[in-house]
Structures are given as structure tokens and as C-alpha cells.
Amino acid sequence: MIRLIIVDDHKLVRMMLNLTFKSSYPDIIVAGEAESGEALFALLDTTPADIVLLDINLPGIGGIEIARRLRSNYPDLKILAISAENTAETVKAILEAGIHGFISKQNGEANELVNAVRSVMNGLDYFGHDIASIMFGVYVAKKKTTDTTPEFSEREREIISLCRDGLIAKEIAKRLNIKPSTVNTYKERIFHKLGINNSMEMVQYALKNGIIQVEN
Numbered sequence: 001m002i003r004l005i006i007v008d009d010h011k012l013v014r015m016m017l018n019l020t021f022k023s024s025y026p027d028i029i030v031a032g033e034a035e036s037g038e039a040l041f042a043l044l045d046t047t048p049a050d051i052v053l054l055d056i057n058l059p060g061i062g063g064i065e066i067a068r069r070l071r072s073n074y075p076d077l078k079i080l081a082i083s084a085e086n087t088a089e090t091v092k093a094i095l096e097a098g099i100h101g102f103i104s105k106q107n108g109e110a111n112e113l114v115n116a117v118r119s120v121m122n123g124l125d126y127f128g129h130d131i132a133s134i135m136f137g138v139y140v141a142k143k144k145t146t147d148t149t150p151e152f153s154e155r156e157r158e159i160i161s162l163c164r165d166g167l168i169a170k171e172i173a174k175r176l177n178i179k180p181s182t183v184n185t186y187k188e189r190i191f192h193k194l195g196i197n198n199s200m201e202m203v204q205y206a207l208k209n210g211i212i213q214v215e216n
Contacts, residue, residue, distance in 0.1 A: 002121050003031040003048060007040050007066070008055040008082075017053070020110050028117060037061030041069070049077065051121060054099075056083035056090065067097040078120045082113075095200060101126035119168045125199045128166055150193040152211065159186045160206045163199045 004021065006014050014033045021028045032047045034040040037060055040052070052070065056063035067079050081094050081102040094102050100120045103112060116126040152160070155176075162172045169187075173180040191197055194205055206212045 002028045002117060003050045004028055004053055004117065005032045005034065005040065005043065005047065005049045005051075006030060006053045007034045007037075007058070007063075008053075009035045009058050011035070013055075017113075020113075024110070025114050028114065037063075037066040037069075040066065044074065044077075051078040051080060051117060053117070054079055054081050056081050056094070057085065064093050064097050067094075067099050071098045080116055080120050080126070103128035115168055122169075124168060126166075126168060127200065152190070152193070156186055156190055157212065159183060160190065160202060161212045163187075164203045164207070164212055 006017050008014050008017070014035075018030045018033065021030055031049050032043045034043050036058055054063050054066060058066070061069075063081065063083070067081070070077055070079055079099045079101075081099045082105055083090060083102070084105040086104040086106065091102065101116050103116050103126070112128060116128070119126040158176060159172060162175060167175065169180040169183040172183045176183070187199065187202070190202055194202060196202060196205065203212075
């Protein structure tokens with residue numbers, strides 16, 4: 001069971017999200033709701049949770065600052081950001097704050113939101129399909145440098161390309177007709193070669209170094 005807290009300053013949005021999870025996804029329980037960062041931190045004092053669904057554009061304490069505080073004070077809590085803004089600046093700020101996933105309110109659908117929640121809970125970064133191309137122009141300060149570009153097998157390049165497209169392990173496995181655990185094994189191998197620890201950095205490195213290209 002995944003315990004979720006919804007943080008959004010619009011009551012209607014919170015109601016719709018709550019209804020979506022309650023009506024169709026019994027493995028995801030809305031443990032609480034908050035309209036601001038202050039309300040969220042007060043709620044966390046009494047309400048156990050696994051993941052925070054965090055709107056970035058909030059009054060008072062902004063979503064990025066909330067994320068930083070959560071990462072510092074609640075390191076085991078997963079953070080999935082949602083926002084109507086999907087500019088390069090927003091994406092960069094989200095990545096630098098250490099948020100585990102991001103989907104756009106403009107293009108996100110219910111099934112994508114649920115996939116994102118489940119993926120993040122399984123320890124996988126999730127960025128919406130429309131965010132993948134934006135990441136090409138985002139250069140995070142935490143950049144890993146190497147003297148030479150590692151060699152990748154054809155299968156490893158396929159895995160990287162599908163991660164660029166926003167697919168999660170289960171979707172990649174279905175596309176390549178392999179097991180999700182095999183996908184994760186390939187990803188861990190790629191992470192080791194690059195000296196990184198998440199899919200976000202893997203895609204950024206691959207795009208910057210010409211290992212894969214941005215899909216138009």
C-alpha cells in the first residue's frame with residue numbers, strides 16, 4: 001500500500017486527485033492533503049506517508065524550497081512534482097532539488113500519474129513523456145566528467161533511448177520482450193559505467209555526448 005499526501009493550493013485539484021486514486025487505484029491511499037508548505041510540514045508531524053505529490057507553484061514556501069526541506073528532514077520520503085510550468089528553468093530547479101519525478105499538469109493523464117507514483121515508490125526516477133526533450137537543454141551542476149566516453153552495447157543504447165522517451169522499466173521490458181528485472185540490471189550496469197546513480201543523469205549524459213539523440 002502506498003500512502004500519499006497531496007499538496008496543492010487548489011481545493012478542486014486535490015478533490016479530483018483524491019477521487020481518482022480512491023475510485024480506480026486501491027493500492028494508493030491518500031493519507032492527507034495540504035494547501036501549503038506550512039500545512040504539509042504540520043501534517044507530516046502526525047501522518048505517516050511514503051510519497052508527496054507536490055505542486056511546484058504554491059503560495060508562501062515555494063515547491064522547490066519545500067522539496068529541499070523534505071529531502072533534508074525526511075530523506076526516506078519520495079517526492080513527485082506536478083506543475084503547469086514545464087520550462088527548462090523549472091525542470092533544472094526540480095532536478096537540482098533532488099525531486100524523484102516530475103509530470104506536467106498540461107499533458108499528464110491519470111494513468112501516467114499512477115505510473116509515476118508507482119515508479120518513484122519502486123526507486124525509479126520518473127519524468128513525463130513531454131519532459132524528456134526538455135532535459136536535453138538542462139545542464140545540472142552535478143555533472144559527472146570522464147576522460148573518455150564508455151562503450152555501450154546495442155541493448156544498452158536501446159535502454160537509454162527508451163528512458164529518454166519517459167518509459168519505465170515495465171514498459172521498456174514489454175517493448176524489448178525482456179523481464180523488468182533485466183531492464184534494471186542493464187540500467188545498473190550503465191550507471192556503473194558512467195559513475196552515476198539515476199536515470200535522469202544517464203539520459204542527460206547520453207544526450208550531451210551524442211550517445212542518443214533527441215526525438216522530434
